[in-house]
Amino acid sequence: MIGGGATGLGTALDAASRGYRTVLLERDDFGSGTSSRSTKLAHGGIRYLAQRDFSLVREALRERNRMLRNAPHLVRKRSFVIPVGGWAAKLYYGAGLKLYDLLGGARDFGRSRMLSRDATLQAVPTLKQQRLYGGLEYFDGQFDDARMAICLAQTAADYGATVINHIGVSCLLKTGNRTTGVEAIDQLSGETLSVSGKVVVNAAGIFVDEIGALDNSDAEPTLAFSQGSHIVLDKRLLPGESALVIPATKDGRVLFAIPWHGVVLAGTTDIPVPKPLVSPKPAPDEVDFLLTHLEEFLVDKPTNGDVRSVFAGIRPLLAGTGGAKTSSLSRSHAVFTSENGLVTVAGGKWTTYRQMAEDAVNRAAVVGGLARRTCVTSDLRLAGYPTSDDAAEGLDYGFDASQLNSLEAESPPLREPIHPCLPYRKSHIVHAVRNEMALTLEDALSRRTRSLLLDARASIEAAPAVAELMARELGKDVQWTQSQIKDFSETARGYMLPGFAK
């Protein structure tokens, strides 16, 4: 398996849980690509109703419901409110949401409903009251994408898969004319290694065509790329528990402002980009676009001081024909097999990762001539699945309170917060190093904890102490500590409002 995002990790789990010997190599960190830069919704996608892509909505809702059932410690129900300015809009969106309910939206999550003006304001107290007629409420899933990625890696490892981060595939190995292995470079030590097997699965996200070119330099590109940016705002702008849905932006998209980890996540944009980038950054006009739309709906204008961080991700979209707009390209997925037997799985959404994985492993089993074995992930509980309701309460998006408590009991200084503005303690960092394969400062501050997204400036301030703690755990020297702080601070400045990074 090449690539440790949602697709590759899901595929590794699927293969290992069927009993196939599985190795997954990730060039950077698990989830560090698009899979940690999403809107963090396990959803059918109300937007695709307008595009009449009902089969995608039905498939995604089925997978959303499975995500909640198999990982209740990582996926939460969230109320979404669409404010409307008149009865015609209320009927229009109400009918759409009834269809969403029927396609599977109501199952496990509850039915959508119409809200009076007062009930709309009760759910979203900071909505502008002028021109507000009423609203609609529906329910979808919300999760922490990077923590879900780690959980998939852990679950795959529990089933016997070897999953390794910071190892990048540089070359494909052939037996005759068949692709049967990879050569890879350890990005931290520079060492090379090779892995051979019966079949190679390319799940490199926006980089699948790069891997495809290693397989066959004449391979046709399969993807189109679209950048989506988010801003992370102070909770005062949306203090309730319901998310705000702006159903039609100027470019015909749905915009969300969603409570998440004590902040508000607002996004997203959809800008075609010519090529994949490892570290995409939000453009100033994307940030303006998001702020301007929010300003139209919220009582208080978001100020620059409200912006805790900004981040961007690139969607791996199956390329359409005839130069279609990226926002109208399908979010469905496909599995391709090259002449040399490289299996590539591309497109899709986080929510459909499990189905993508099932399809990829079905194909890989045929291509690799493996013994036929049935997929078991539909009902497979992910690592950390709570054993009782009490245990579920001790879990915060995948951190097990009892593990943190025992670390803190052994060493009380680990109870200290890593920064007064961040909801994490030193024990979270030690846990990330000891149990979650965090090898760099960015792994710990960006994806094991979500410090970088929650407050970019605070994460830079926390970096020196966290780096020292990690150095002690990993047995690294002062030089390592300093270079980690420098690299991380440089990365984190890219998460600050354009023009505000100092």
Ligand SMILES: Cc1cc2nc3c(=O)[nH]c(=O)nc-3n(C[C@H](O)[C@H](O)[C@H](O)COP(=O)(O)OP(=O)(O)OC[C@H]3O[C@@H](n4cnc5c(N)ncnc54)[C@H](O)[C@@H]3O)c2cc1C
């Ligand atoms: C702005 C935005 C918002 C989104 N919101 C949602 C949402 O709310 N809900 C939803 O369901 N979906 C959402 N999506 C879609 C979802 O995030 C993606 O479909 C999904 O994360 C893609 O996962 P992936 O594993 O295919 O790609 P990635 O996560 O990019 O993983 C590919 C991995 O391959 C690795 N790799 C590349 N080259 C190599 C190599 N040579 N060797 C080893 N590894 C390599 C990369 O480092 C990377 O980690 C959103 C996407 C974007 C951009």
